[in-house]
Amino acid sequence: MHKLLEIKQNLEQVNHKIISAALRAGRNPDEVKLVVVSKGQPIEVIRAAIAAGVQDFGENYPEETISKIQAVSDVRWHMIGHLQSRKAKLVCEHFDWMHSLDSLHLAEKMERLLAEQNRILPVLLEFNVGGEESKSGWLAGESSSWHQFFSDIQKILELPHLQVRGLMTMPPLTASREEARIHFKKLAELQRSLRTHFPQSDWNEMSMGTSSDYEAAVEEGATFVRIGTSILGPRPAKNPSKPTT
Numbered sequence: 001m002h003k004l005l006e007i008k009q010n011l012e013q014v015n016h017k018i019i020s021a022a023l024r025a026g027r028n029p030d031e032v033k034l035v036v037v038s039k040g041q042p043i044e045v046i047r048a049a050i051a052a053g054v055q056d057f058g059e060n061y062p063e064e065t066i067s068k069i070q071a072v073s074d075v076r077w078h079m080i081g082h083l084q085s086r087k088a089k090l091v092c093e094h095f096d097w098m099h100s101l102d103s104l105h106l107a108e109k110m111e112r113l114l115a116e117q118n119r120i121l122p123v124l125l126e127f128n129v130g131g132e133e134s135k136s137g138w139l140a141g142e143s144s145s146w147h148q149f150f151s152d153i154q155k156i157l158e159l160p161h162l163q164v165r166g167l168m169t170m171p172p173l174t175a176s177r178e179e180a181r182i183h184f185k186k187l188a189e190l191q192r193s194l195r196t197h198f199p200q201s202d203w204n205e206m207s208m209g210t211s212s213d214y215e216a217a218v219e220e221g222a223t224f225v226r227i228g229t230s231i232l233g234p235r236p237a238k239n240p241s242k243p244t245t
Contacts, residue, residue: 003045007052010231014214018225021218032218035078035099037210037228039064040235043071049232050075058099058226062090069094080168080207080226082136089113092121099168099207099224102126102136104152107162114161121161124168124207124224125153129186132172140169140190150197157201166205166223167191171213180213184220191221 014034022029035058038046046057046068055074059065060081069077076096083091083098085106091098092113101107101123114121126137138149157164167190171183187208195203207224209217214225228235 004048021215025219035226062087098123100126107156111159122163126168129183168207177213181216188221
């Protein structure tokens with residue numbers, strides 16, 4: 001019961017800040033959808049979050065998520081982390097959204113898997129606007145290089161079982177809120193460019209913003225924010241390995 005009250009209070013505070021940020025930017029707060037990042041959290045915490053009103057959960061590790069999906073119902077599951085090709089089947093079978101589609105190769109594999117199930121999956125294309133080598137996604141830090149990935153995007157848009165709905169990015173973890181804002185502005189600029197070059201496609205969604213910078217993300221046009229710690233609290237420490245004897 002204590003955890004439920006804690007999550008309810010956190011959820012109320014986060015939603016209030018999302019609404020305030022949207023209004024500051026002259027946006028309709030209803031345009032912003034909250035994805036609660038539940039990676040590493042036990043099922044008891046997820047059940048408490050559902051009782052508090054959470055309907056969308058974000059996960060990074062498909063194999064960890066399957067038991068959670070099987071344990072609860074009537075919620076949506078979003079894949080938000082880098083997806084290894086060999087685990088694509090799990091996402092294609094069990095998830096409701098894919099935020100982190102980061103290559104043509106992965107798209108083509110997911111298309112084959114989805115076709116076998118006769119299933120359509122909404123996806124967001126991940127762009128690396130910070131230029132970090134450790135981050136996934138098409139390199140998009142310099143607008144002069146955007147044309148280099150347009151052919152990949154064209155091919156993905158032609159895949160019938162992947163429903164491209166927009167863009168996603170993750171700024172450097174060390175970025176301050178205002179440093180992150182620069183990356184959010186860059187993604188919004190890219191969104192405008194993609195709308196111009198691929199006008200028949202849907203680019204309305206932008207997934208960006210975490211616990212440390214989601215207000216800036218909303219001000220810059222985010223339609224999905226991915227927030228974990230500010231709502232669920234810190235993730236439990238993993239079990240330490242057994243000491244050697």
